[in-house]
Amino acid sequence: MDLELSPEERQKLQELKSELQSFKRERGQLIPILQWIQERLSFLPSQALESVAEYLQIAYAEVFGVATFYNQFRFHPPGRNPIRVCLGTACHVKGADIILENFERKLGIREGETTPDREFSIERVACVGCCALAPVTLMGETVHGYMAPSKVEGLITRVAIEKEVRERERKKGAHV
Amino acid sequence: MSENRITIFVDGKALKAREGEPLLKACLAGGIFIPNLCYMEGIDPLPVSCRLCFVAVEGRAQPVPSCSIPVREGLVVHTDTPEVRRLQRQGLRLLLSTHHVECARCPANRHCALQDMTRFLKVGLKPKTVYLKAPPVRSEHPFLDYHVNRCVLCGRCVEICKARQDRPELTFIKRGFDTTLGFFPGGASNPQDLKTYRACVEACPVGALVLKDSNKNP
Numbered sequence: 389m390d391l392e393l394s395p396e397e398r399q400k401l402q403e404l405k406s407e408l409q410s411f412k413r414e415r416g417q418l419i420p421i422l423q424w425i426q427e428r429l430s431f432l433p434s435q436a437l438e439s440v441a442e443y444l445q446i447a448y449a450e451v452f453g454v455a456t457f458y459n460q461f462r463f464h465p466p467g468r469n470p471i472r473v474c475l476g477t478a479c480h481v482k483g484a485d486i487i488l489e490n491f492e493r494k495l496g497i498r499e500g501e502t503t504p505d506r507e508f509s510i511e512r513v514a515c516v517g518c519c520a521l522a523p524v525t526l527m528g529e530t531v532h533g534y535m536a537p538s539k540v541e542g543l544i545t546r547v548a549i550e551k552e553v554r555e556r557e558r559k560k561g562a563h564v
Numbered sequence: 565m566s567e568n569r570i571t572i573f574v575d576g577k578a579l580k581a582r583e584g585e586p587l588l589k590a591c592l593a594g595g596i597f598i599p600n601l602c603y604m605e606g607i608d609p610l611p612v613s614c615r616l617c618f619v620a621v622e623g624r625a626q627p628v629p630s631c632s633i634p635v636r637e638g639l640v641v642h643t644d645t646p647e648v649r650r651l652q653r654q655g656l657r658l659l660l661s662t663h664h665v666e667c668a669r670c671p672a673n674r675h676c677a678l679q680d681m682t683r684f685l686k687v688g689l690k691p692k693t694v695y696l697k698a699p700p701v702r703s704e705h706p707f708l709d710y711h712v713n714r715c716v717l718c719g720r721c722v723e724i725c726k727a728r729q730d731r732p733e734l735t736f737i738k739r740g741f742d743t744t745l746g747f748f749p750g751g752a753s754n755p756q757d758l759k760t761y762r763a764c765v766e767a768c769p770v771g772a773l774v775l776k777d778s779n780k781n782p
Contacts, residue, residue: 447748
C-alpha cells in the first residue's frame with residue numbers, strides 16, 4: 389500500500405537516520421521523534437517508523453500503534469494538488485460528505501491517501517472560514533465554493549488539462 | 565500478595581479468598597459468575613477494558629469493575645443489583661453494536677463468551693443497528709486471519725504477545741471506533757511464534773482470531 393519513495397525522499401531518510409543520534413534513546417522520545425520526522429518529510433513512511441523502532445529498541449508494533457493513534461501523523465505524502473474537503477458544520481449540512489465521497493470514488497483513493505502518481509491527495513478539514521460558500525473544497529490554496537458532485541470531475545480534469553498544456557509549451561520551447 | 569486466607573461476603577455467601585487477589589478471580593473461584601472478557605491472570609497492569617465485570621461494593625457510591633479491586637477481609641459485595649446489571653447490559657449492547665453476528669459460520673459458536681453473556685444478561689444478540697468496519701477479514705498475518713467485526717478489542721492476544729515476545733508483534737492501531745488489531749513482524753521470525761499465536765487464538769473469547777488452514781495441525 390505504501391507509495392514508492394522518490395530518490396530525494398530516500399536520501400532525506402538516510403540523513404534522518406544518522407541524525408536520530410541527537411535524541412536520547414528513551415521510549416518517551418517516541419512522539420518528539422515522529423513529529424521531527426514528519427516536519428522534515430511531511431509524512432511518515434514505514435521505513436522511517438522501522439528506523440525509529442530500531443533506534444529506540446522498541447517494537448515496530450508499538451511505534452505504529454502510537455503513530456496511528458494521533459491524527460497529526462500522516463502516512464501518505466501530500467499530493468501536488470492536495471484536496472481538502474471542508475466538513476465543518478455549514479458544509480456538513482450542505483452535504484460535504486457526498487462531495488468527499490465523490491472525490492474518493494473519482495480518484496480511487498480514500499480520505500488521507502495519495503494517488504500513486506502523487507498528483508492528488510484527499511484530506512478532510514474542519515471549517516476553512518467561508519461558510520457562506522458551503523460546501524467548500526480547497527485545492528491547493530484555491531477555494532472552490534458551492535461544490536457539487538458535477539464540479540468534482542471538472543476540477544480534476546482541469547488539473548489534468550493544465551498539466552498537459554504546460555508540457556506542450558515546454559516541448560515547444562525545447563523545439564525553438 | 566500475601567498468603568493470608570480471608571473471608572469476603574458476596575451476595576450473602578461467605579467466600580474464602582487470598583488477600584489481595586482480584587475480586588473477580590475470588591468470585592469466579594467461589595462459583596459466582598460475573599460477566600468478563602478482558603481479565604486474564606498475570607497481566608500487570610490489568611487492562612480493565614471490557615467494562616462488564618461491574619459489582620457493587622458496600623462503602624462505595626458507585627459500582628466498580630471487580631477485576632481491579634483487591635480483596636480484603638470483610639468485603640461485602642453485591643453482584644446482582646439493578647444498577648450493576650444496567651451498566652453491564654449497556655456495555656454488552658455497545659460491544660454488540662459493532663459485532664457481526666454470524667454464529668452459524670463462526671468457529672467460536674457454542675463456546676463464545678459473547679453468547680454466554682447475552683444469555684446471562686438477557687440481552688438480544690442482534691441489536692437494531694450495527695456498525696461494521698471494512699474490510700471484514702484481514703489476512704496479512706502469516707499464521708492468523710483476523711475477523712475485524714467479530715473482535716471485541718479485549719486485548720488478551722496483545723497481552724499474550726507482550727508477555728512472550730521480545731518485540732511484541734500485535735498491537736492496537738488507530739483509535740476510537742476505528743481501533744483494530746494490527747500486526748507487525750518484529751525482526752527475525754521465531755519458531756516460538758506459531759506457539760504464541762496458537763495461545764492467542766485460544767485466549768480469544770470470540771472467534772476473531774483464526775489460525776490459517778495451513779497452520780491448523782502442528
